[in-house]
Amino acid sequence: MSRARRSSGDGLDALLAAREMVIVAGSGGVGKTTVSASLATAAAVELGGRVLVITVDPARRLADALGVGALGNTPTQVDPELLAAASGRAPEGELWAAMLDTKAGWDELIARHAPDPELRETVLANPLYRNLTSRFVHSHDYLAMEQLHELHGSGRYDLIVVDTPPSRNALALIDAPRRMREFFGSRLLKWLTTPYRSKVFSAASRPFTQIADRILGSHFVEDIAEFFTLFQTMEPTFVRHADEVEALLGDLRTAFVVVTTLEAAPVHEAIHLSTELTRRDYPLAAIVTNRALPKSYTGRAAATSARRLGAEAADESSAMVATVAERLEADAEQVAAVLTETAERFGEIALIATREAERRSELSELAPLLVTAPPLEHDVNDLSDLLELARHLRSPAR
Amino acid sequence: MSSSAPPRAIDVSASEADLVHLLDRRLIFVTGKGGVGKTSIAAAIADIAVRDGARVLLVEMDAKGALSTAVETGPLTFEAREVRSGLWAMAMNTEDALREYLRLFVRVPLLGRIGPLARTFDFLADAAPGVKEILAIGKICYEVKERNYDLVVVDTEATGHIVAQIGAPSVIREMIQMGLVRDQTQWMLDVLNDPAITAVAAVTTPEEMPVVETLELITALGERTGVEVSTVVANRVLPAIFDRARLGVFERLGEADDLLRTAAGPSASVVIEAVGAAEARRRVGAEHLEALRAGLPASIETIYAPELMTRATGRRVVALLADALAAELDRGGSA
Numbered sequence: 001m002s003r004a005r006r007s008s009g010d011g012l013d014a015l016l017a018a019r020e021m022v023i024v025a026g027s028g029g030v031g032k033t034t035v036s037a038s039l040a041t042a043a044a045v046e047l048g049g050r051v052l053v054i055t056v057d058p059a060r061r062l063a064d065a066l067g068v069g070a071l072g073n074t075p076t077q078v079d080p081e082l083l084a085a086a087s088g089r090a091p092e093g094e095l096w097a098a099m100l101d102t103k104a105g106w107d108e109l110i111a112r113h114a115p116d117p118e119l120r121e122t123v124l125a126n127p128l129y130r131n132l133t134s135r136f137v138h139s140h141d142y143l144a145m146e147q148l149h150e151l152h153g154s155g156r157y158d159l160i161v162v163d164t165p166p167s168r169n170a171l172a173l174i175d176a177p178r179r180m181r182e183f184f185g186s187r188l189l190k191w192l193t194t195p196y197r198s199k200v201f202s203a204a205s206r207p208f209t210q211i212a213d214r215i216l217g218s219h220f221v222e223d224i225a226e227f228f229t230l231f232q233t234m235e236p237t238f239v240r241h242a243d244e245v246e247a248l249l250g251d252l253r254t255a256f257v258v259v260t261t262l263e264a265a266p267v268h269e270a271i272h273l274s275t276e277l278t279r280r281d282y283p284l285a286a287i288v289t290n291r292a293l294p295k296s297y298t299g300r301a302a303a304t305s306a307r308r309l310g311a312e313a314a315d316e317s318s319a320m321v322a323t324v325a326e327r328l329e330a331d332a333e334q335v336a337a338v339l340t341e342t343a344e345r346f347g348e349i350a351l352i353a354t355r356e357a358e359r360r361s362e363l364s365e366l367a368p369l370l371v372t373a374p375p376l377e378h379d380v381n382d383l384s385d386l387l388e389l390a391r392h393l394r395s396p397a398r
Numbered sequence: 399m400s401s402s403a404p405p406r407a408i409d410v411s412a413s414e415a416d417l418v419h420l421l422d423r424r425l426i427f428v429t430g431k432g433g434v435g436k437t438s439i440a441a442a443i444a445d446i447a448v449r450d451g452a453r454v455l456l457v458e459m460d461a462k463g464a465l466s467t468a469v470e471t472g473p474l475t476f477e478a479r480e481v482r483s484g485l486w487a488m489a490m491n492t493e494d495a496l497r498e499y500l501r502l503f504v505r506v507p508l509l510g511r512i513g514p515l516a517r518t519f520d521f522l523a524d525a526a527p528g529v530k531e532i533l534a535i536g537k538i539c540y541e542v543k544e545r546n547y548d549l550v551v552v553d554t555e556a557t558g559h560i561v562a563q564i565g566a567p568s569v570i571r572e573m574i575q576m577g578l579v580r581d582q583t584q585w586m587l588d589v590l591n592d593p594a595i596t597a598v599a600a601v602t603t604p605e606e607m608p609v610v611e612t613l614e615l616i617t618a619l620g621e622r623t624g625v626e627v628s629t630v631v632a633n634r635v636l637p638a639i640f641d642r643a644r645l646g647v648f649e650r651l652g653e654a655d656d657l658l659r660t661a662a663g664p665s666a667s668v669v670i671e672a673v674g675a676a677e678a679r680r681r682v683g684a685e686h687l688e689a690l691r692a693g694l695p696a697s698i699e700t701i702y703a704p705e706l707m708t709r710a711t712g713r714r715v716v717a718l719l720a721d722a723l724a725a726e727l728d729r730g731g732s733a
Contacts, residue, residue: 028556029433029608059606264711265464266433297672301665308662309669320661324654330647338640338647345639346669348707349676377678379606 012371012394015285016043019255021152021248022161022285025173026259027269031290033059034380034389035259035373036163037066041095041383042390045083048092049158052151056100056144056165061381066097073101073108073147078383086383096157100165105143112150113234126227141165141176145245152248171276174249177242184235193229255285258367262292262356267363274366286369288393289360294374297353302346310343420629420699420727421447421549423597425542425589427564427625429554429615430601431608435633439601439703440553441468442719446727448484449720452548455541456487459534459563460555465489470712486547495533502540531566536582539589542596560598560615564590565623591624599629602690604636604683613693630698631723632687634705636680639673648677701726 015022016039024036033055040053052075053066066078075098083091107124114120123129144165151160164173183189248254256277260270270287277284296302312318313336321339325332364370373392380389420426421443428440437458444454458465458474466474466489471481476494478486541550554560562569567583567590590596600615602608616627640648651658651670658666694700703722706715 027433028431029603029605060610061606293672296665296668299665299668301663302668302672305663305665306669309658309666312661320657324651324657327654327657328647328650330650334644334647338644338651341639341644342648342651342669342673345673345676349672351707375675375679377675378682 011369012039012286013047015255016159017047020159020253021148022159022255022257023164024162024257024259025164025273027266030259030261030266032259033163034062035288035290035393036161037062038386038389038393040161041386042394043159044093044095045087045089045091045387050094050096050156051159051161052096052098052157053161053163054098054100054147055163063099065382073098073104075151082383087387100144100147105147109143109146113237115233119230119233123227123230126223126230129227141173142180144173145176146241149241149245171273174282177246180242181239184239189228189232193225193232250282252283255283257286257288258284259288259290261290262359267359270363271366284367286371287363287367289363289370289372291375292360292372293349293353293356295357297350298357303350306343306346309339313339313343420597420599423595424548425538425550425596427552427554427560427598428601429560429598431611432556434601434603434608436601437464437468437553438716438719439631439633440551441465441716442723443599444485444551445716445720446724447549452484454485455547455550456485457538457550457552458487458489459552461489465553467712468716490534490537492530492533495537499533499536531563532570532583535563535566536586539586542589543585561618561622564619564625568623587624593626593628596625597628598625599631600627601631601633603634604632604686606686609686609690612690616698627698630690630694630700631703632690632700633703635687635702636676636683636705638680639677
C-alpha cells in the first residue's frame with residue numbers, strides 16, 4: 001500500500017477517503033464514465049493514495065487523457081506531471097487507469113483458473129469458446145466482477161472507482177456472481193455435460209435432443225457439450241471467486257454511486273436502481289444528478305427579471321434599451337430584439353429547470369447523499385475538465 | 399447539397415433517382431446509443447406512417463418497457479396488439495419466437511413435452527452463435543414477408559447489438575453447417591438485403607459519443623452485413639437562438655450588466671447567464687453535428703429533430719416529434 005490517505009470532510013470526499021471500492025452505476029448517456037474518472041482524479045490529487053479508475057467505454061479524447069487508449073486490461077499510471085499541471089499542485093497520490101476489455105478478460109480468466117496448461121489450450125482452441133464466453137450467464141458483468149476481484153485482491157490500490165458496463169439493468173452486474181454459482185450447480189450444466197450418446201438414448205430428453213439436433217445441427221450441440229465439460233473442471237475457483245466478490249460488494253468497503261441526468265427516462269431508471277440496491281442491502285451511498293440546471297433558474301427573482309427585460313424590449317421608448325445600445329455601440333432595435341429573444345428563451349430554460357427540480361426532489365429521499373453537477377459549457381476532454389467537474393461534485397449541496 | 403458532393407464513380411444505387419424514401423420501405427430498424435431517444439423516434443416514424451393510412455407494427459427489442467410508455471399502453475407482449483387504429487405493438491421475446499418458429503417450420507407435435515427443457519433450449523439458443531438473434535430477426539422478417547403490415551418499425555437494442563442481429567442470418571450460414579435454422583436463412587437475407595424493403599435509421603444526439611458510435615455503426619453494418627444505414631436522425635438539436643449579428647450583441651451584454659440589473663432587478667444576470675450557457679452548449683453540439691456531417695457518406699440522408707422545449711410526455715411528445723420529422727421528410731405535418 002502507498003501513503004495513507006488524508007481524512008476527509010463531508011459528502012463525496014468521505015466516501016472517496018474511506019471506501020476501497022466505489023461502483024458508479026446508471027443508465028446510458030448520463031455521463032457515468034466522466035463522473036467515475038472525475039471522482040478518481042480528484043481523489044488522487046486531493047486525498048492521496050493510489051487510485052485506480054476502471055472505465056468501460058470512454059470517449060476517445062478522455063481515454064487519451066487518461067492514457068488508456070490501447071492498453072486494455074492492464075492498469076497504467078497517468079503521468080504525475082500531467083496530473084500536477086492540470087491541478088496546479090503536487091498531487092497527494094497516484095492516478096491509475098484501466099479499461100475493461102471483455103475479450104482479453106476471458107482469455108486471462110481461463111489462463112488463471114485452468115488447472116493445467118493442456119486444459120487451458122483445449123478450452124481456448126474450442127471453436128465456440130469466444131462465442132460462448134461472450135454470452136452465457138451475463139458473462140460481461142461477471143468478467144467485470146472478476147477483474148475487480150483480481151485488482152482489489154492485489155492490494156495495489158487504495159481506492160478503485162468502477163464505471164459499470166452499459167447494461168440493460170445495472171443490477172445484472174451485482175447478480176453476476178450468484179448466477180455463476182447457480183450455473184455450476186444447475187441441471188442445465190449437468191445436461192450439457194452428459195455424454196452426447198447417452199443423451200440421445202435417454203427417454204426423457206430424446207424429443208428435446210431431436211429438436212435441438214434438427215434445428216441447430218448435432219455438431220453444434222456436441223461442441224457446446226465439449227466446451228462445458230472442460231469448463232466444469234474450473235468450477236471450484238470460479239465459485240470461490242463468486243463468493244468473495246459478492247461479499248466485497250455487499251459490505252462497507254464498497255459504496256455504490258448512482259448517476260443520472262434529470263431527464264425523465266434516466267431518473268426513472270435511477271429510482272429503480274436505487275430502490276433495488278437498498279432493498280437488497282447493497283451500500284448505496286450517493287446519487288449524482290449530472291448536468292442539472294442551477295436552482296437559481298427556477299426562482300421568482302429570475303422570472304421577474306426576465307419578464308422586465310422582455311417588457312423593456314417591447315417598449316419602444318425604453319430608456320434602458322437606448323442606454324444599453326449606446327454603451328455597446330449597437331443598434332437599439334437589435335438590442336431590443338436580443339433582449340426579447342433572451343427573455344423568451346429564459347422562459348423555456350426555466351420551465352425545464354422547474355421540471356428538473358421536481359424530479360430531483362423525487363431522488364432526494366433515496367440515498368444518504370445527493371450531489372449535483374451543472375451542465376458544463378464544453379465537453380470533458382482532459383484532466384483539467386475532470387477536476388472542474390469534480391469541484392462541482394465535491395462542493396456542498398447548493 | 400448533393401450537387402456539391404463529389405460524384406461516386408459508378409455507384410448508381412446512390413443516385414437520387416433510385417433513392418427510396420425512408421417511409422416507402424417495409425422494414426425500418428431504428429438504432430442508436432443508449433439515451434439518444436431511439437424509442438421516441440421509432441414511435442414517431444410509425445406515427446407518420448399511420449397518419450398516411452398505413453398499417454404499422456412497432457416492435458420493441460429489449461424489455462425495458464420504454465415503448466409502451468411512448469405509445470401509452472400497458473405492458474407489451476409477443477402477441478401484437480392494436481394500440482390504436484392502424485398501429486400495432488409487440489415486445490420481442492426469444493422463447494415465444496422459438497415456439498412460433500417450431501410451430502410454423504418444424505411442425506413437430508412435441509411442443510408440450512419440451513416444457514421442462516425449455517430453459518435448456520433457451521440456453522442453447524442463447525449460446526449458439528446467432529440463434530437468439532435469428533429467432534428475433536426471423537420473426538420480424540416473417541411479418542414483412544407475409545405482408546401482415548405495410549410497415550414494420552423496430553426499436554432495437556443499443557447500437558452494439560444491431561450488427562449481430564441483422565448479421566445473424568449470414569453468421570448462421572457460416573457457423574452452423576446443417577440444421578433447419580440454416581435452411582431458413584435465405585429468405586431472411588432476401589428481405590434484409592433488399593434496400594427497397596429494409597432500411598436502418600441511426601439516431602444520434604449532438605454529443606461526442608453518440609456521433610462516434612453512429613459513424614462506427616455505419617462502417618460495421620457495411621462491412622459485416624448486406625444492410626446499410628440509409629438515414630441518420632440527429633435528435634435533440636438545439637435551434638440557434640440568435641442570428642450572427644444579434645449573437646454579437648448578446649455576447650457583449652455583460653458590458654451593460656449594471657444597466658440591465660438596475661432596470662430588471664439583480665437576477666437579470668442569472669437570465670443572461672442561463673441563455674449564454676444554453677448558447678454555449680448549442681455551439682458544442684453544432685461542432686459535433688459538423689463532425690457527423692463530415693464523416694457521413696453522401697448516400698446517407700440526415701434529418702433533424704429539435705430538442706422539444708415542452709412539458710409533454712408519452713404520445714404527445716411522439717406526435718410533436720412526428721410533426722418535426724414529417725416536415726424534414728417532406729411528408730407534411732399536422733396530426
